[in-house]
Amino acid sequence: xADEAGNRGAFLIQEHYCRAMDAPIYAAICAAVAAHLTRASxxxxxxxxxxxxxxxxxxxxxxxxxxxxxxxxxxxxxxAAVFSxxxxxxxxxxxxxxxxxxxxxxxxxxxxxxxxxxxxxRSAALMCGLIEIARxxxxxxxxxxxxxxxxxxxxxxxxxFDLGGTTIGPTDSPITIRPEWxxxxxxxxxxxxxxxxxxxxxxxxxTDPAVAAxxxxxxxAEKPERLERLRTAxxxxxxxxxxxxxxxxxxxxxxxxxxxxxxxVTRVLMHSVVWQYLPQDSAARVRTAMLAAGARATAExxxxxxxxxxxxxxxxxxxxxxxxxxxxxxAIVGTAHAHAAWIRxxxxxxxRDAIALPTAAQVWP
Numbered sequence: 366x367a368d369e370a371g372n373r374g375a376f377l378i379q380e381h382y383c384r385a386m387d388a389p390i391y392a393a394i395c396a397a398v399a400a401h402l403t404r405a406s407x408x409x410x411x412x413x414x415x416x417x418x419x420x421x422x423x424x425x426x427x428x429x430x431x432x433x434x435x436x437x438x439x440x441x442x443x444x445a446a447v448f449s450x451x452x453x454x455x456x457x458x459x460x461x462x463x464x465x466x467x468x469x470x471x472x473x474x475x476x477x478x479x480x481x482x483x484x485x486x487r488s489a490a491l492m493c494g495l496i497e498i499a500r501x502x503x504x505x506x507x508x509x510x511x512x513x514x515x516x517x518x519x520x521x522x523x524x525x526f527d528l529g530g531t532t533i534g535p536t537d538s539p540i541t542i543r544p545e546w547x548x549x550x551x552x553x554x555x556x557x558x559x560x561x562x563x564x565x566x567x568x569x570x571x572t573d574p575a576v577a578a579x580x581x582x583x584x585x586a587e588k589p590e591r592l593e594r595l596r597t598a599x600x601x602x603x604x605x606x607x608x609x610x611x612x613x614x615x616x617x618x619x620x621x622x623x624x625x626x627x628x629x630v631t632r633v634l635m636h637s638v639v640w641q642y643l644p645q646d647s648a649a650r651v652r653t654a655m656l657a658a659g660a661r662a663t664a665e666x667x668x669x670x671x672x673x674x675x676x677x678x679x680x681x682x683x684x685x686x687x688x689x690x691x692x693x694x695x696a697i698v699g700t701a702h703a704h705a706a707w708i709r710x711x712x713x714x715x716x717r718d719a720i721a722l723p724t725a726a727q728v729w730p
Contacts (some may be wrong), residue, residue, distance in 0.1 A: 367419050372400045372412060375419035379426070385681065386703050388587050390450050394427050394432075395455055401458035401600045406465035408472045421641045423480050426583070431475030432461075434582035435692055448586045452523030479642050481569055482583040482704075483514035485598045487529060487589065487637040488521040490701040490708060494686045495521075496551045497534070497698050498633055501688055502667040504555040505630045509621050511614040511651070512639030513563030515571035515580060515608035517598045522558030529710060536556055540597050548699070548710035559630055564610040564617040571599045572606075591704060614643055615650035622658045626666045631671035631688070632658075638682070638703070640674050659689035673701060676713075683713070 366376070376399035383392035404410040408428070415424055435441045436448045444464045447451040453459050465472065495506060510519060525538040529550035570577045578600050584592045612619060618634065626632050634655060640648060655670055662668040669688040676683050682701040687693060698708045 366413060369413045370688055372415045372419045372424065373402070376425045376678045378420050382703070383708060390587055391429060391585055392446060393453065394429065394447065394461065396426070397426070397461060398455040403462065405462060407469045408465045408476070409462070411473070411476055424648070428474050430480055430583045432464065433471040433586055434475070434578070436473065436546040436586065437578070437581060441468065443446050469494060478567070480583050481514045481580060482578055482638065482652045483517045483569070484591065484704045485517045485524065485540065486542055486544070487521070487719045488518050488524055489526055489544045489617055489670055490633050490673040490682065490684050490699070490705045491518065491637060492521060492526050492533065492556070493528065493551055493684050493699050493708065493710065494635070495556050495633065497696070498631055498669040498671060499556045499660045500552055501692060502631045502669065503629065504557045505559050506557065507559050507626070507630050507632045507634060508561040509618070509632065509634050510561070510563035511634070511636045512642065513568065513609055515569040515576065516563055516602065516609040517571065518637065519561045519563050519607040519609065520598060520601055521560060523601060527670060539601060544705050545707035546710065547707065551710060562608040562610070564612040564614060567612055568609050568611050571602045588704070609688060615647040615654070618651050619654045622654055628665050630668050631667040633671055635671040637673040640672070659693060662689035664690060675703070
């Protein structure tokens with residue numbers, strides 16, 4: 366639990382993150398809120414008096430998602446000028462204060478729940494992990510995803526990827542994901558997604574126009590190419606849906622791991638930017654269930670775990686892989702941009718750009 370200083374500090378952590386992710390306007394908004402937000406509006410008061418851990422709760426992104434929704438709906442010209450960079454520097458803070466006062470009713474609900482950033486680009490980072498699983502255990506994969514949101518990463522077997530020159534996925538896919546690449550390309554091995562199924566505690570129907578608008582609001586305004594890709598992915602779901610269950614992550618993982626597993630197929634749990642949102646008891650149960658399943662795994666029925674989760678101190682994501690039998694220690698196969706705009710394949714480069722984090726904000730599977 367944070368106090369006012371800690372709540373302001375969460376916006377400074379997010380500023381650092383946005384600058385590292387090449388989002389200077391969002392970084393400037395976070396800096397302005399951290400330094401100058403007041404309790405003059407109900408929104409400002411709620412943020413400064415936030416009772417949870419603000420970084421784990423993604424409080425800055427809750428606010429910015431609501432602000433971006435106003436911009437996308439054309440509801441505030443002054444705010445649009447902030448998001449386009451026309452209003453900048455010292456003029457940002459007073460502009461934000463006026464916006465919060467004008468749109469209290471619209472913005473307060475955005476603080477009620479965590480962001481639903483269902484970013485298809487993250488599939489590229491997850492695919493790096495799946496390639497490593499396929500290299501170890503064979504191409505056939507049964508995919509289980511927690512925190513699926515609207516299920517857009519469950520389309521991973523229908524996307525086309527260009528990963529540093531290694532291509533994978535159907536050539537006729539309407540989406541080709543081609544992150545900026547550093548390092549050697551991953552090995553060229555076949556990856557066959559036999560099935561893909563996900564769950565979320567609050568799943569979203571991407572085919573609902575209101576849900577599509579909400580997902581769009583969480584796309585950073587400085588990245589229009591992401592918005593275009595999101596809309597294409599939603600069209601793919603409309604054409605052919607995904608299997609998405611409404612369930613608690615721990616309950617769902619325990620149930621799925623208890624089901625019969627086909628011979629010659631690796632059962633893989635995957636998730637991206639989810640772990641921080643799990644209640645501690647649920648996270649512990651998922652971990653326990655996976656370790657138990659790993660202990661039972663055989664060469665004929667392997668178990669894998671692929672995750673893209675943030676190292677917030679370094680302002681990037683770690684792509685980590687575990688699998689059984691034989692690979693119980695987590696291996697970092699790469700680091701990535703928060704939305705996988707870039708991927709550095711291989712071991713991390715070090716901590717030269719690390720920022721100090723409160724202990725409660727440090728989250729690891």
